[in-house]
Amino acid sequence: MAEPLPFAQGAEVNDYRWTSGAYDLMRDGKLVVKRRSPGHSIVATGACPRCTHDVDYTFLPSISLPRGDLKTLGKGPKITKGEEERPTHGSSQEDDGTAQYETVPILCRCRDDHPGRPEGDRGCGIVFNTELLSE
């Protein structure tokens, strides 16, 4: 039985080969990245370009957040969809002047063992970009 890959560290985490590998896997139908509907969750299922385990990733663009910038007697942590900063999503690019593509980073959140992974974390440690047609 093959040794499990160690948890990715340093430059390996966001190496471009994972992005190009993920594109190949998507083209082969082995990795699927979908947005359920505009403004809602992004779900990635299928092979990770590094460890080949199921990436099992769900990105919620809008979540319930603790707000530290309000006074004690101010409003509570009110959640407004789309109000919070989206860390990396939403960069759209035009293709041939018509189609809009959105860059969506995907984390490997597989549940298989990867030595060196922080306690309570998931995945093999890599992140890769996908570029999806905007709806």
Next chain:
Amino acid sequence: MRDCLQHRIAQRVTTPEKFKLPAEAPKTGVSSDLGAWAKLADDAPKRAAAAAVTWRTGLAGFVTLLLSVLVLKGADVGDIGGPYRWIAIVSLACGAALAIVGLWKALSAEAPPETTGDYDRVIGTHHSVAEYLQAVAEGSWAKLRHARLFVGLSLAAILVGIIAWWAAPLPPKQGKVSITWQTSGGQRTDCGSLVAAEARAVGLQANDATDVVTVKTSDIVRMKQVAIC
């Protein structure tokens, strides 16, 4: 036939791909940001429940204390007169009721009521279970906001009640009298509670004495009611 084929080919050529090869890899730090974001999302229901527990505990103590004070000292409000009495009674009662409603809201934020759910309905409404759990957390925060609103209103009502209680004019003290009476050695004045009043004599218990002073009504030179001796 040929036109139809040409149309289909043209349509295929112009239909954009659903995805394409990205030009660059994610920037450094994206991995840790997304990991932290995912953890924030995973912990949202727990954070809402923990905040609700804190509020529930504090509010339960506040309501217990408030009701204890009202039970022990509430009857004293009946001693004050005029409109102040009703302002104090209504304000304190409203304050207690609002605090109890706030406690109820905090309890329901801590433990949202369970119901029979339909998977298709949850997915249809929230698009995913993960988003549904975020909505549950948001619901708990909304109930906590209501709880805080009720507590704020409760405090305001209690404050009005206390101010009305303090500002109310004190009722006149009864039974304190000052009596100036003739003795063999001259005139003497005693002040205290009137404990007996007969046709021929009155009984007066001075504040600093345990024995009752009996004064013949014929000896009384002057007698007046006073607030304090």
